[in-house]
Amino acid sequence: GAVVSQHPSRVICKSGTSVKIECRSLDFQATTMFWYRQFPKQSLMLMATSNEGSKATYEQGVEKDKFLINHASLTLSTLTVTSAHPEDSSFYICSASAQGLEYEQYFGPGTRLTVT
């Protein structure tokens, strides 16, 4: 299957600071990338969908000014959590899909964010 990487895998930051998470498709060009958040023992929650070169589409209830998404190329999308607070502590997972892969979604390994 296709490979998606995320960096960093784990990050601890202080309240009020910003954190950037990178998502890369390593062996395919991702036409669409997705960002999810998952709290302990809960299901995946889709935060936003991004297509290369266009603005991300955010799900209802997700603040676009707090969770900045940039999809600058067909292999890279970034999520920046701005002015992080302890309640933003979660497991953030990206996924990517491409037409050549019949739009199957492949997930990155996730980033565990802890805000102190």
Next chain:
Amino acid sequence: QKEVEQNSGPLSVPEGAIASLNCTYSDRVSQSFFWYRQYSGKSPELIMSIYSNGDKEDGRFTAQLNKASQYVSLLIRDSQPSDSATYLCAVRLRDDKIIFGKGTRLHILP
């Protein structure tokens, strides 16, 4: 509101037996269906995709799709303790967004 429904479990199955996981979906026009496995603290891993009615087999896994009943299932034969995980059913909508069920926790008893 498009939905994917799964029994949360836990589903306990003896080692070596067949585990049967079920999923229903509400969007009648959906054409693509997926099963993911997620171990605790890890991200989901794609196991199977299925697009047409009937069965699709891959090793110990068989996905079954019945579009008329809006029903998808996953069978795991010869269950192993390493199969213990949460299994997520996913459905692609017309706008290419994929929505996930809340997952079924499967526990294989040694």
